[in-house]
Amino acid sequence: MAQIQTQSQTQTQAQASAALPGALPTTAGRIRRKQTFFDRFVRHRSAVLGALVLLFVVLVALLTPILVNHDPTLAVPQSRFARPLSEATAPATGTYILGTDNLGRDVYSRVVKGSQVSLLVGLGVSLSVVIAGTCIGMLAGFFKRLDNVLMRVMDSMMAFPGVILALAIMSVRGPSVGNVILALSIVDTPRFARVVRSVVLTLRELQYVEAAHALGVTNLRIMLRHILPNCLSPMIVQATFVFAAAVLGEAGLSFLGVGTPPEIPSWGQMLGDARNFLAQAPWTMVAPGAALMVTVLGLNLLGDGIRDLLDPRLRRQG
Amino acid sequence: MFRYVIRRVLAAIPVMLIVSTTVFTLLYLTPGDPAGVILGPDATPERINELRERLGLNDPWHIQMLRWYGKLLQGDLGNSLSVNNRTVAQAIAERAEPTILLTVLALTVSLVIGVPTGIVSALGRGRWVDTVVMFVAIMGVSMPTFWLGLNLIYVFAVSLRVLPLAGYQGLDQGPQETIRYLIMPAITLGLAQGALLARMTRSMMLETLGEDYVRTARAKGLNQPSVVIRHALRNALIPLVTVVGLSFAVLMGGAVITEQVFNIPGVGRLLIQAIGRRDYPLVQGIVLIIALMYVLINLLVDIVYGILDPRIRQSRA
Numbered sequence: 093m094a095q096i097q098t099q100s101q102t103q104t105q106a107q108a109s110a111a112l113p114g115a116l117p118t119t120a121g122r123i124r125r126k127q128t129f130f131d132r133f134v135r136h137r138s139a140v141l142g143a144l145v146l147l148f149v150v151l152v153a154l155l156t157p158i159l160v161n162h163d164p165t166l167a168v169p170q171s172r173f174a175r176p177l178s179e180a181t182a183p184a185t186g187t188y189i190l191g192t193d194n195l196g197r198d199v200y201s202r203v204v205k206g207s208q209v210s211l212l213v214g215l216g217v218s219l220s221v222v223i224a225g226t227c228i229g230m231l232a233g234f235f236k237r238l239d240n241v242l243m244r245v246m247d248s249m250m251a252f253p254g255v256i257l258a259l260a261i262m263s264v265r266g267p268s269v270g271n272v273i274l275a276l277s278i279v280d281t282p283r284f285a286r287v288v289r290s291v292v293l294t295l296r297e298l299q300y301v302e303a304a305h306a307l308g309v310t311n312l313r314i315m316l317r318h319i320l321p322n323c324l325s326p327m328i329v330q331a332t333f334v335f336a337a338a339v340l341g342e343a344g345l346s347f348l349g350v351g352t353p354p355e356i357p358s359w360g361q362m363l364g365d366a367r368n369f370l371a372q373a374p375w376t377m378v379a380p381g382a383a384l385m386v387t388v389l390g391l392n393l394l395g396d397g398i399r400d401l402l403d404p405r406l407r408r409q410g
Numbered sequence: 411m412f413r414y415v416i417r418r419v420l421a422a423i424p425v426m427l428i429v430s431t432t433v434f435t436l437l438y439l440t441p442g443d444p445a446g447v448i449l450g451p452d453a454t455p456e457r458i459n460e461l462r463e464r465l466g467l468n469d470p471w472h473i474q475m476l477r478w479y480g481k482l483l484q485g486d487l488g489n490s491l492s493v494n495n496r497t498v499a500q501a502i503a504e505r506a507e508p509t510i511l512l513t514v515l516a517l518t519v520s521l522v523i524g525v526p527t528g529i530v531s532a533l534g535r536g537r538w539v540d541t542v543v544m545f546v547a548i549m550g551v552s553m554p555t556f557w558l559g560l561n562l563i564y565v566f567a568v569s570l571r572v573l574p575l576a577g578y579q580g581l582d583q584g585p586q587e588t589i590r591y592l593i594m595p596a597i598t599l600g601l602a603q604g605a606l607l608a609r610m611t612r613s614m615m616l617e618t619l620g621e622d623y624v625r626t627a628r629a630k631g632l633n634q635p636s637v638v639i640r641h642a643l644r645n646a647l648i649p650l651v652t653v654v655g656l657s658f659a660v661l662m663g664g665a666v667i668t669e670q671v672f673n674i675p676g677v678g679r680l681l682i683q684a685i686g687r688r689d690y691p692l693v694q695g696i697v698l699i700i701a702l703m704y705v706l707i708n709l710l711v712d713i714v715y716g717i718l719d720p721r722i723r724q725s726r727a
Contacts, residue, residue, distance in 0.1 A: 249432075
């Protein structure tokens, strides 16, 4: 039952975006050369938009030392709540492009710096979820004996609402970036494992796998050479969504004050600070929130796009 | 049907067992000594050890866990360390009202927004309505709830001053006031889920609209509303029941963040407080209750699903 849920969910998600405006790149009826993945990707408007947004955020994170014009963590008490575009008073120099926060820290520099934690957590979580989820999903899908046990455990992990499980883990481990990655990875692994398992379950019954068995190919080799490559499409799509969820998750935990420690600028934590000074300094919440939303939107667009492009069923329908 | 219900209930029991064991183990592994927390930093090692002995903290892991299960079955979740003179169960019960109301209201908001827009979008597939709705939906899915909440507060409470800034009024003051306080939080919490529901409703509708029985209904000359409502929608709604069950998890988790944004004294804020004050019995109790509630809700959803769709009942899943 639970398996049916997840399968139908992934399917419907795939179909949900099938008819997005950018998702209709085919020129039905006309003769065309065989398109490469890249050809189709470039024509998929929302996928391209998402990829560009992500590229932009990555560049910002990498070029942070050049882009910031203040120390993102330096509190300057005499310039608390400076309005956007105001000049810093001596001894500090430079324009506060997006104003300053309640401790006199430059909002613009903090937003730029905050991209690093978001991407680090997103990358860390999606990598560990892909590794753990693939192992668990493959084992469960391939070996019937392990299936029941592993999936019961995954079910029980999914019985915790994600935020609650992450909070519980954070409360035990204490705030740090590593622990945020750990907590969010544990939260997101079961869903990923389920997707992999459901693909493996269908692949396992195919004739070429049977043939490989008959030829005496070892289980490990069948898994790695014959099954894993065919799982890649759904895995890439899921990984993109895990990335997006992790960026949001990190922001949520930091907003609650149990995620990234205060000395490292992060968007969620900036919003948590901004909440207390909403009436005095509304500008402190605009930029970090917008940055967060644009990043997650880019990832979701990219994920939707890749899914449209990789799903052969959708491709034929055009 | 009866056998189906029994099967679902039996499947839920091991999940509940693993859930509660996980919660126990997680907090058992916590660094820091509850006895030290209770007695404060000035306590002597002898007194701490005495209290550890009395609380049973010196016993091995499995003994502690069995004792915890025993108490759990009697509804005893232990005593809170940070909320004065309260058991964990009392502390949670006192804070339950706003959280339950918030979650239910948010679910209503998401259904009211998501289902109709999804239908409209599916009917206008490929046209501008569809484009607009789907773009707004993906924005909604990507919107961090707390940022949406802060924006709403700024517009409606700080600038326009039509709604209260934050806080909560209990139902005993009259439901009108309660709704005034909960309307922004419910929209904040429900909107993202509504966007998700819109995407799902749309794809379910597209699926059923392409079915043979819909074509048959059209062929025999039924008018559009009748085809859409009686034939397509009714079948599209069945899988949505499952989605609603899953939504509960997201909403209960999201309630923690929303309560923090709007200063609502609910279970979520209690959890954050408990984490801040290292009140582990309370953290344990809240996490456990929320997880068990979620398992129960999904059990209920499974059963409703079985009632609605006989195929599920007969499958062996």
